[in-house]
Amino acid sequence: MPGRRFEDAVVLGAVCAGGAEKVPAALAAYDEQRRPRSQSVARASYVAGRLGQQLHNPIAFAMRNISLRLTPGRVALRSMARYADWRPPAG
Numbered sequence: 001m002p003g004r005r006f007e008d009a010v011v012l013g014a015v016c017a018g019g020a021e022k023v024p025a026a027l028a029a030y031d032e033q034r035r036p037r038s039q040s041v042a043r044a045s046y047v048a049g050r051l052g053q054q055l056h057n058p059i060a061f062a063m064r065n066i067s068l069r070l071t072p073g074r075v076a077l078r079s080m081a082r083y084a085d086w087r088p089p090a091g
Contacts, residue, residue, distance in 0.1 A: 007086055008034060014089040033089065041083060 011033050015026040055061045 007037075007088075010088045037086070044083065 012026075012030050015029040015033070016023065018026060051064055055064060
């Protein structure tokens with residue numbers, strides 16, 4: 001996922017700006033800042049995979065398709081926006 005790697009690089013650069021002697025603290029800060037978002041993205045990916053590619057029951061498949069068709073576009077976009085709405089660290 002190129003976008004997430006870009007985010008990782010920006011945050012890593014920001015926390016490592018203090019120099020080599022502060023690397024252990026910088027890596028702890030990096031983990032603290034990135035872990036919640038990366039876990040959220042991983043969970044969403046898992047759920048999307050379970051609902052998208054791993055359905056084998058025809059009834060579940062049909063129910064998924066019906067619910068997707070009935071979901072208003074703005075609701076679907078809003079649910080995806082949290083993954084696109086990232087701000088680099090201040091500093």
